[in-house]
Amino acid sequence: EVQLVEAGGGLVNPGGSLRLSCATSGFTFSHSTMNWVRQAAGKGLEWVSSISSDGNYIYYADSVKGRFTISRDKAKNSLYLHMNTLRDDDTAVYYCARGAAEFDNWGQGTLVTVSS
């Protein structure tokens, strides 16, 4: 069974940093493109970032470019999102999702709240 489990969310001050992680199991992580997608409360889905299976291709939404960094660790079957210079509008549930362009498996999400 495919499992994606996010962790690392919490309350952070504007301008602060946070690192999210996504532990995976049940599939060949090293063969899978991985993504972060977020959702503000009561709002729609927003794609944040993608990383290819080999880590060589990385993409970001304009809203996070230069502030967020996606990475992966093949040995730990884990995905990460390093978030810097956080803003109020980064407040959202962050999901990790598997897939190159269609996201066929999702984690349960981790809540990031940016507030003073």
Add this chain to the structure above:
Amino acid sequence: DIHLTQSPSSLSASVGDTVTLTCRTSQTISSYVIWYQQRPGKAPKLLIHAASSLQSGVPSRFSGTGSGTDFTLTISSLQPEDFATYYCQQSYSVPWTFGQGTKVEV
């Protein structure tokens, strides 16, 4: 960026009804549309990819059509578990973008 517009934003329906949700894209994208279902408090679930291909395990009452700029998701014989919000997404080019969602409610 490719913009997706879903209509209606919400609709009321009853168990057993057939409903049709629409997604329009700001440029032609062949059949590169995906549909997700999201129940309250849950992660999205992939229903349909490539505009009309049913994801494994998804009931056959869900169907998708369309190409170019206009796409539809039809749910036949609504079941209680189908009351949820549905999102379309384009898989044609980065940045991947979603529609704003259609909420199907009682």
